[in-house]
Amino acid sequence: MSTVELRTDAEPGNPPASANGSGDGPGTGVRGWTRPAPTAREQRYDVLLGLGMALAAVFGTELARGGSPNQVDLGIGGVEPYLLSAAVTLPLCFRRRWPIPVLLVVAVLFVLNGERALFAFAGNLITQATMFMAIYAAVAWARDRRLMKAAVAVVFVVMFGWLTINFVQALRNNAIEGPNHALFSPYVSNVIITVALNVLYFFGAYFWGRTAWATARQRFELEQQATELAAQQDANSRRAVIDERLRISRELHDVVAHHISSIGIQAGGARRVMDADPDAAKNALNVIEESSRSAVNEMRQLLGMLRSADPDLDVGTPDPKEPQAGADRLPALIAEANSLGLEVGFHQIGSPAELPKTVSVSVYRIAQEALANVRKHSTARSAHVTLRYLGDAVELEVLDDGRPKHAPVGSRLGHVGIRERVGLLGGESEIGPRPVGGFRVRVRIPLDPQNRPLAGGEA
Secondary structure (H helix, E strand, O other): OOOOOOOOOOOOOOOOOOOOOOOOOOOOOOOOOOOOOOOHHHHHHHHHHHHHHHHHHHHHHHHHHHHOOOOOOOOHHHOHHHHHHHHHHHHHHHOOOOHHHHHHHHHHHHHHHHHHOHHHHHHOHHHHHHHHHHHHHHHHHOOOHHHHHHHHHHHHHHHHHHHHHHHHHHHHOOOOOOOOOOOOOHHHHHHHHHHHHHHHHHHHHHHHHHHHHHHHHHHHHHHHHHHHHHHHHHHHHHHHHHHHHHHHHHHHHHHHHHHHHHHHHHHHHHHHHOOOOHHHHHHHHHHHHHHHHHHHHHHHHHHHHHOOOOOOOOOOOOOOOOOOOOHHHHHHHHHHHHHOOOEEEEEEEOOOEOOOHHHHHHHHHHHHHHHHHHHHHEOOOEEEEEEEEOOOEEEEEEEEOOOEOOOOOOOOHHHHHHHHHHHHOOOEEEEEEOOOOOEEEEEEEEOOOOOOEOOOOOO
């Protein structure tokens, strides 16, 4: 929309055109944030915009001249209206780089257009759009918010003052008359319409620009939050991995202590019976050999990964040592879960094998974590645990039939720990939703070929 000129001469100004874009955004200032300067691409776009509008303004002036019912004055040199209409748009080439100076220059040229070339001013929509864009750009892009508000206030006062002067002159000259007898006189009706349109025009540009500035600020804050959340998530993932490694290291300590104790007992027995019973001493030495080999294999399997823990990450003091866990304690774990309100079934397939201590403990810990996740983060009321002895591997599967809760469902760091533990043992893991509904945690851990089945068959 545009300002409307009320002149003392016989040529009244045309009503302003309508323009969309009034904003209601909460463009309040935020301490510590300044909108970044426009990019080179944005500045190039502004230059093209300013040049294109200058050409359109010249063409619009020619159309206004041809459409005027009265003889028009072309001013100095016969080209003054064309030069003024082009001049008012050219500052837009720098509307985002220097928004406040552009606003002030455009305002001056805008008034000059209205005073020197009324026909082109009133009939050229490009000139009207230029003032709107200058106000919008100043509010949306000015880095100094106080200076921007002062500049906008000055422009608004000047524009509405100019409009008031024209009202007074029109009243003195009785320039606004009409044949119709309505609720208000022609003069009052025109004043009301003109003021309403100008309020929408100027304040619409201001609030639209303020909304754009607030949107840019909000986008910046969201980008900062996303960066911080990504860094925090990365740190939490690393912490989960290291916490899991620390737990494994404590369990490894128990495993090694078990083997060393067994070696010590067997060595003492072999020493005592070496002379009296060489065969018994030989058997004891075989046990020592097997135990030492098993301990070394398990240490080699785990220590390489445990040493890669980030020493710069503060993981705090380890929790007190928990009771020794193992695959043989799965029924007790199931009973505990049932006592907490989750109905859990258990099924064991295959001939039970004597698992390495690290594998046995890992099977227990994975089942423990999976059932804890079902209770905390799922709507499931039942779950099923299956332990499969496959000869060359052991497989654990935990299924439930629930859906994730609508409330926050955690960081999935427990799944990170499960994958880390299984990866250390050279196994594979599958964690995720089931096609038929519910959730599945399934891991497969390879066994050393020398593990022998225990007596007893299927459970």
